[in-house]
Amino acid sequence: MDKLQKPELLIPAGSLEVLKVAVDYGADAVYIGGKNYGLRAKAGNFTIEEMHEAADYVHAHGAKLYVTVNIFAHNEDIDGIKAYFHELKETGLEEKIDAFIISDPGIFTLAKEILPGIEIHVSTQANNTNYLIYDFWRKQGATRVVAARELSLKEIKTIREHIPADMEIEAFMHGAMCISYSGRCLLSSYFTGRDANQGACTHPCRWKYAVVEEKRPGEYLPVEEDDRGTYIFNSKDLCMIEHIPDMIDAGINSFKVEGRMKTALYVAVVTRTYREAIDDYYTSKELYESKMEHYREEIAACTFRQFTTGFYYGKPNEETQIYDCNTYVKNRVYLGTVEEVTAAGELVIHQKNKFCVGDAIEVMAFDGENVDVEVLAIHDEHGTEMESAPHPKQLLCVKVSNSEKIRKGMIIRTRHCAA
Structure with a gap:
């Protein structure tokens, strides 16, 4: 990607209030979910009327609106998804939504048939790990594919080199990391019956675990790699504020922040800090580098679980986990x-x-x-x-x-x- 083509800053919003905060603090685009069929069922999410208001607000400020329909559908979901798409069409949202974020090929097909005027971005849930996948989705009519979280920047750069320039790459810049590759987690469904791939994750990766020996029920043995604790799945949060040049060099078109269940304060802090850092870099590399301590201080002014660069510079190791607690840092x-x-x-x-x-x-x-x-x-x-x-x-x-x-x-x- 040409350095002159500034990447999009894509921010999550779980409510109309938070969406307005994201736009006011500098988001280029905001992604939201409707009341059904998104992967954040516990977020406030948007009614049809609120989607209209959201679209009008973002467009009035020169931004874009993306809507998630990124569950993996079961048979009983299909009629409801068809009805949902027809409702979006009949209420005029086909002219207002800039793109869908979809992971399921069946839902992708329905969206193309019922709402052909809306672009489709393929969700990270679809496990997009190589350039052949990107080319496949391009041939189906997708305009953007979201990189799997387990890709390194080197791998993303290789994908960019093998796909047409007009095929966009979106990748996560900041936010919670999932214990499961690309978010395809089964722990929540196994423990509680709430399916993470249908938007109802209970976040069991943040729980504290022990071992029970088969013939000693009720006798809990602590799970300890050492004396630091037992939160063996609890990842630190992704933060790439110090690595914007590397993400640009990899050819990423859209820098995505995770967090449709986050507060307005979180969204304001992350949006404003990344907006400032990206704009400073495009003014001059020297300006960006000179303000690094300022960015670090600002990005830490919201809740987080300590920071990591995830998979971007190689496989995560023991330093990317938090073993002694599952609480956030709150400044x-x-x-x-x-x-x-x-x-x-x-x-x-x-x-x-x-x-x-x-x-x-x-x-x-x-x-x-x-x-x-x-x-x-x-x-x-x-x-x-x-x-x-x-x-x-x-x-x-x-x-x-x-x-x-x-x-x-x-x-x-x-x-x-x-x-």
């Missing part, structure tokens, strides 16, 4: 999104976590700056003065210092204090 707490800035300079928000009058908090500006402000006063929608905001989802007006730099849609956060 910031999400307080709310600015829904309005009043004429008096007060911030209108639906509060997400507790904060108090006198607290020092931080507002994430769209341009990369963090605006430090002090909470001067809080009152509820009835005008009642409050010393603190302890009730999640309460509508509040918040008077802060330095409000002239704050705009609608900005995320408000504070530093996390360990109990």
